[in-house]
Amino acid sequence: MIAAVVTRAADRVASARKWLIAGGIVFVGCIPLLTSSAYIQNVMILTFLMCVLGLGWNIMSGYTGYISLGHSAFIGIGAYTAGILAERWQVSPFLVAPLGGVAAALVAFLLGLTTRRTRGPAFVIVSFALLELLGLLARNLSSLTGGSQGLAMPLPDWDLTFYNWPFYYSLLALVLLSLWMTRAIRRSKFGLGLVAIRDDEDKAAGIGVLTPVYKSLAFMSSAVLVGVAGAVYGYYVSYLSVSTMFDIVLSMQVVLAVLIGGRGTFWGPVLGAFIVVPLTELTNTTIGGLDAGAFRLLMFGGLLLLVTMLLPRGILPTAGAWLTKLKAGDTGRTGARLVESGLPTVPPSLRDESAAVGGDVLRVEDVVMRFGGVLAIDQASFSVPRGSITALIGPNGAGKTTLFNAIDGTYTPAAGDIVLEGKSLARADRTRRAFRGIGRTYQLPRLFNSLTVLENVAAVNSSFSVRRLAASAVSGEEAARATELLEFVGLGDYLDVKATDMSYGQKKLVELAQVLMLDPAVILLDEPAAGINPTLLRRLADLIRALNESGRTFVIVEHDMQFVLALADRATVLARGQVLMSGAPDVVSRHPKVMEAYLGDDFVLEKTMGGATT
């Protein structure tokens, strides 16, 4: 059986992985000792440069999901910064290369500022604009950069026999550093946050991922080593010209390399670099003459095009999927069976001891929301007593979800205030409201599809600290707590399942666990009962009741009256953006005004029927 052979070989490779990697590094490190061929050394140096560039690009565009088409700008920034400083201070460019990295990180930070309010397509534009603008600046600020004349670098003062060695080993060191950084990011909560941003940035903000900080840090780490590598590269080519340092084709090649290898994978950029650069050099030597440049454009453009069309996921993920399939055979997804169990026991860590204090946890005060000319929320006020389950009911379009969005900071009300624990939330953005204690779920559960169930919950932050960023993603204290929460909601057996593979109902439970991870003061549930089967519905009701008994406060938007009125101890009715009334559920549900506005479906219907049939 071929499959068996392949599988066994793959297993062996996997077990020998560490040795392979170490061996590979040693081999690459020995190349200058083994051959004095300047050609081979040159190809390797350029490959290393592409590795660093690719690994950097992968952090911004692979993990964080902001596609950059101008990443070579950071090479130019690094090269020019180091080149100019070396000339001014009369020192070796190697000495000031780190400053090139600092400059690149600084520009990346500024680039990150444009992502505060724009997403996907707009970022593609900015990244491209940045590269072109910097190129033009380098050309125009000729007193600083030599303009189109270029900038000559000092001549190396070491023996020609070892001419390439300092460049070779410093760039190799930068590749290793980039790999180490990527690994550290991937394994940290910070890295988890980045993937969360890629999958669903708004949701990430709502579960305590401080997106501006995450993105700034990601962009800076994506650029810093590229800047240093650019400085070394500039020294290596000994002459800085705008067209080679701010090269759009290089930006394209890095996208090509990472796409070939596998976007968002660890080794993908390296694999891609080792394919793309040797290929470039090969064609450089075989295709000569006037048309060489044109052929290169055609070839790399064409290659990138083919990759997007035929191998969009890249070699590593495609091969990985293929291997998994070989190993597992083609088993489809199976319907997950929920285990029936009694009333869930709430782990002690989930108890909210402040419940005894009393008073209101949350107050909505005269909130007004407008969309264009439409008044969606019209001076709505209500309060949520500590330890209560408050039902928020009302006809579709009454503004219930809009009100949730105003409470959690998705929308900014035109007037009015949201007060949590006696303090206004008006100035807190979405993430800070999550930190302050607002947790919410969505009508249709929103999970991070490329993360596992455990990672989905572990990605949640109840506060921000640098230490937490560096914390390990799937082990340690936080992961233990996430596991505990998932066991509590009944998903202890699904920790390593990808979120996409969970059923609709299970996703709702994962989302509940995410919210609990925030240790929220109040939990907002948006139509928890919609679309889930009766067994799961009972389970959900049990969970809510158990959590409530241990002190948790809930606000529930729900249409299933039987479900919500049985749970709630208070009900607030919303109609046409206004609060119609608040009170005990049985009083509210029998009130004539409420009957007419909401529960009166049948009431109105009977009348119509009567009219129609007689």
Place this chain on the structure above:
Amino acid sequence: MTLLVQTLILGLLIGGIYALMSSGFTLVFGVMKIINLAHAAMIVLAAFFTWWVWDLTGIDPLLLGVVATPVMYGFGWVLYKTVIARVHRADHELAMVASFAVAIAASGVMSLVWGTELRAATPSYFNTSLEIGSIVVPHAQLYACGGAVALLLGLYVLLRRTFIGRAIKACAENRDSAELVGINVERTMAQMFAIGAATTGFGGAALSVIYQFFPESHFVWIGRILCVVILGGLGSLAGAALGAAVLGVGETITAIYIDTQWATTVPYILIIAILVLRPQGLLGERMRADGAHA
């Protein structure tokens, strides 16, 4: 004062041409939500086509723009069917990367076919001008802008008043509903993309008369187009017209009052400034953020 009026007139004439060049781009974005980075490469392609035929036959290059329009329509159709639709279905964001790849490959092909020297079509009127008092209006700019504005109006009517236009808008808004009223969504999308490409026909012809160009000029032009649509708000045709006027005037003022070489930085500075300060563009309203997910 005369200089200012002169500057404004030149800027607006250029703006008219920018508006036509950006219209197809913004149409495609409005419907498919992708940045078509190959758009400027199509403009340069049309410019080469115009220049080439003009060089061979001596036919007026702006008139050739009328021929280039259906040619580019066909090119756009083929590009959509072979590349854009396929990649877009699989991965929305990758479609932008694919269009970037097309742009790069296309500039390689153009270099092979037409070489990398600077080209320009120089009909009899290319350096003559209309003089009104002390104001000078170059004929080439005037004719090119006139043609561009006429085509823009045509495009506007096509999108607003015909069934093709209604069908395109319907597909952009709700594919299922469009399918349910009997629209062939795939074909309509291809038509839309091809119409977007067709606008580069005259755009390219105007480019060949007013500017010098070579295959890699498309990087400069995509920069200008991106600036125009960012200024006007992505996807808005009226916004593109306004953005084009602002950029045209801005570039001309910079070139005349500061320095020509700084004029080229204007689009990029505007792009970054707008995206930091007012990402919805000059006209656009803040979109009702997310919530739509629910």
Place this chain on the structure above:
Amino acid sequence: MIEFRNVCAGYGGGDVLQGLDLRVEDKSITCIVGPNGAGKSTVLRTLSGLLSPRVGEILLDGRALHTLSAAQVLAAGVAQVPQQGGLFGGLSIRDNMLLGGYLVRRQRRELNKRIDELAEVFPIVAERALDKAADLSGGQRRIVEFARALVTEPSVILLDEPTLGLDPKTCATVFETTQQVNALGTTVLMVEQNVRFGLQLADHGVVMERGQVLISQPADVLLGRSDMASMFFGAAPTEPAVDVPGGPA
């Protein structure tokens, strides 16, 4: 008569419809009810040509519909009113109505006449002709959606959750409008979450579960059954504990 014969269809993650058999009588109002994820909307999607069945046949008066595109199904006389938000919000009411006649766009005069006729039945079509669809209220939009679906004079009209997102008053309008349309001789096949509403309106009721027809009965009989309430409020203790992967479509 519309007939589904052993229809299997899905969206790539397995079949939603699992060997569905269903008959819809001419000039009836038939309402499909059932839990979320049972495949109700999928029935309409396969019928209207948005989704091709993997296995099985769909026949309209003996003519095969399952091999046709959405446009061809519409030309054959089956029009679907899409779920909530089916109007083209950025276009005017007039443009929406014109698009309803997309198939007959070349006979412009007949099309205009047809729209004028519909404007007499649904005055809002004329009154708000130049307003953007997005500026209408939910109920008004629903009416225009009905009117738009009637432009091609279909013999069958499909309603996908007609009361979704509507307040009780507008529900009553939908109720009346549906009866009105049916009275003109159009067969109505609808999917409705609001079981009571749907079954009071319909003369025939169909209960679906897990991609198959469970019960098919006159609506009033179905409405009178005591087990109905428990089925739809999830109180049945015998409900199997299987959660459908992927959830509702």
